[in-house]
Amino acid sequence: MNVLTWPVVGAFLRWRHARPALQIVLLIAAIAIVLHGLLGPQLAPRNLATVVTSIHWRGFLILAIVAVGNLFCTACPMVLARDMSRRIVHPALRWPRWLRGKWLGLALLVLVLFSYELFDLWSQPRATAWLVIGYFGLAIVIDSVFKGASFCKHLCPIGQFNFAASTMAPTELRIVERETCRTCRTSDCIKGRYRPAEAGHYVLEQRGCELGLFLPMKVGNLDCTMCLDCVHACPHDNIALAIRTPGAELLERGRRSGIGRLSQRADLAALAVVFTFAALVSAFAMTSPSYLVEQRLATLIGTDREWPVLAIVFLGGLLIAPALLLWVAGTITRLLAENPGTLRATVLAYAYALIPVGLGIWAAHYGFHLLTGALTIVPVAQSATVDAFGHALLGGPFWGWVGLQPGAVFPIQLGCVVLGASGSMAMVQAISQRDQPTRPMLASVPWLVVVLLLTTTALWILSQPMEMRAVRFLG
């Protein structure tokens, strides 16, 4: 089924200016966030910067990925800003080969998550505004120096998060007829389309995939920003936004354009693992027990500063615990399987199976904030209007508008985690049947235990009393 053939939605997506239209909406939102963050009241629940980023943007990002696909990257306002900057400055360099892969983007993702906890960004409107400015600046700088979508592909922490999550999206850009691509002589989907200009020069009329995904060999959503450039560039109208089975792309063993083989990409496997365990660490950081843990750690190492303690929590949660679990699970699988590969190959094969449960935990966490605070944007926007124009042009502010009661959201959170865990278990089983066809059940056992362990940990975290600490540490 091709979404691009649907009435209204399909027609909109095929419209050449669909992406800029979406980007302009988010650009206006970003400008409002920055202005209110810098100039508005520095009280987080009353400022657009903190309310929109912490409550609505994160929640809708996950919701959009689960329901449609990587929509945030489609509508990314930073790409619009860098497109405008490229009208002035043309990049001349290619992204260095030694920096390719996901390691840098992964490090930045961890850095952002760490900074969010360390600096309590949810309570800092001005810092949030500066972070948004920093994001825009970095995207512009990188893509002013390096060709293509270097920032998106190699650096953007939000992008890496979205790439991992969108492997579970229900849609994917893919070719319609393989034969059409086989006979295609222009490859506009990746090279772009040029038209003749004066003095024998050619001018780019429609760019192709800036992330280096050649559509005939593209598999899944990894590295796909759903920018639709390929759709607009293809002269044969041979690209569909197809409905598909979420997660199935992670079982593909073949070589894929712009990615290679998943089984050979330790960086992508690490992204999947960090994506999953960061969901737990991020949710745990909001609970009362996390403060007890931090206090005990601080006493243990004799410090009254937060960063070393938080660094230990992140190191333990994102490196040591996953490494230990994966090593144990991989070793046991090799012992139980009849046809074992190397430990590295085993771990790389199964690591991707953790993404569904990770997404379930992120959805439970961000969904909680979205559902319990969905209406807060109304009074905050009303208040911002008063701040900006001196009049209540939007009425209110109705400060009593909040959202669902936390207790009402808990069953939904359970559903998200259990659904994610079910997906991971199904994927573990499918990987075992693929790689260990003679003993799939035995090979699956250690990884099913890992998924169960993650699931019970997530459920325990979600059942803990929340504690929104922002100002002090060990006070």
Place this chain on the structure above:
Amino acid sequence: MHVCVAPRAQRRVLTVVILACSLATACAAPGCDVHWDRQTESSGAINVSWTLDPSPPLAGTPIVVRLTLRDRDHTPVTGARLRLEGLMSHPGMAPITAPVTERGNGEYEAPLQFTMAGDWVLIVTGELSGGGQIKKQIEINGVRQQ
């Protein structure tokens, strides 16, 4: 039409943008004027002091917030009509409100129950008997779980 910028000019532009980004990132860190505004001046010369009973407060346990209003000459401010609202430091959480009762001699109190552990901000607003406005922001950090 595309305009090609000379490599030297390109480097200059990039240097400026990198410096701006570094500055932005540096200013995003705490300590660079990112603390909450303390709006204690909206009441003019009215000084508001406060206590919590019990202190420290626990989430889910009823407490009493006692406010004492004094003017510039330390004279009790009586007859003020006050409102008390509690907000969490994290956005998206339900605010709590409480009626404020005058106890005489410039003292007021409000029953309150923090619904969640963490950091709270209490906002006291109201009108003075003389017609002025009062607005005070009180930070209550570290409300613990019961």
